[in-house]
Amino acid sequence: MSRNSHTPRIFRCTVGVPGQGRIQQQSRRRAEQAFVTGILTSHVDFEHARPWGLTDAADFDSYLLDTAVLLGEAQQAYGSVRARMFHPGDFADFCLLHHLDPAAPAARERYLLNPALRTQLLPYQGEELSGDFIPRLVRARESGLTMCHVDLLLGGGLLAGAGGGQGAAREVPDARVRSAFQRGGELFRRMLVGAGCGAYEFRCAVEAPGGRLTADARILHWEDGAVRLNDEDLDLVCAVFCAGLALELPGVAVLRGSQGGAGSCGEYRQVAWAWQSTGFDWAPASLNLGEIAARPGFGLGSVC
Structure with missing residues (x-):
């Protein structure tokens, strides 16, 4: 996994306290906890998300480096690390539907942990973000929407009560x-x-x-x-x-x-x-x- 030598910038697409501070605050109690994050997957999505203050990275390439560092730190501190595509269009619609401010951290938390979208989560195991992992995140979003469609056709009989996570x-x-x-x-x-x-x-x-x-x-x-x-x-x-x-x-x-x-x-x-x-x-x-x-x-x- 690519890493840079400087301290990672704050990345606020995570659950709870953002960035490295969150990893350091409770590291002794996290062995059995899951770290969940959303990842912007393209230059276009990065630019669309700029007004919401999700990251202070200068550009998308820097953002990926910072995110790789954050995920590496999370792997050492948490029992599991999972990620899903942070889709600006989906997020904007979610905030509109639930009357949320997209610039508020609480809105991002609710979006990432929305049970209806947990089929989009993938386990992160140290893959290169720019390799196969980001394309998998994109496919997982598309697959998750199809899974929800199937679940609707089956009257909620596919996913209800199954936890909504990977597998x-x-x-x-x-x-x-x-x-x-x-x-x-x-x-x-x-x-x-x-x-x-x-x-x-x-x-x-x-x-x-x-x-x-x-x-x-x-x-x-x-x-x-x-x-x-x-x-x-x-x-x-x-x-x-x-x-x-x-x-x-x-x-x-x-x-x-x-x-x-x-x-x-x-x-x-x-x-x-x-x-x-x-x-x-x-x-x-x-x-x-x-x-x-x-x-x-x-x-x-x-x-x-």
Whole structure:
């Protein structure tokens, strides 16, 4: 993680007392506490947030350096560190809805800890902010909005009582929805097992009231059977499948990428498989996605 040598500037997108002062004041009592923060993810968002006094950094690059220092300090002092995208538009709407002053620290605290938005939180484990972590924050916001849409369609049965944090959808409180969520997870597992080792991109879409639900995931499937993908992507894929299965909505899914590995003498082949659902079950189908022609996928019932 990039660090600079000077004391970090005050960063007031955190819960409670801002910046380094908050980290130093209660360090002895924080081993089991969580540190939650919001991060501006672009130059444009940084400029939009300037009037609210979220940071005294001179520019976005300096802001990222200061934020990296703050997160590093928080990692040493807290039991866990979590972050979400601080979206100026969402924040302004939130303040308008709740009659809050966007320049007040209390408004930022309420925004960051809003239960309806906790699906956007990601654990921070020392990643480079300018690497994959900031893009993940952006995707987590988009995914969180989709999760809320799914939860609304299911009458609050997906997220209610599950804590709303990272991975919360895996402990779905509603029995009917939980069954559909588990079926969605099994559906996704069979697609990956049938594909075998390789590097893939997955996309599924379900036509739902209020707009299409979509989920994307990048997957590394190792030759020993291990599968690597981000937890939040797995949750979203399962949630979209869950909505389709529970409400009998039509949908499509495509798995494409490079199949093969070192065990196959370094031989790789480009593949693109597709499945389609009319509302109840998923079956192989042919799809044309722009320049990509996806052939019918394998029968999922034949995969153990």
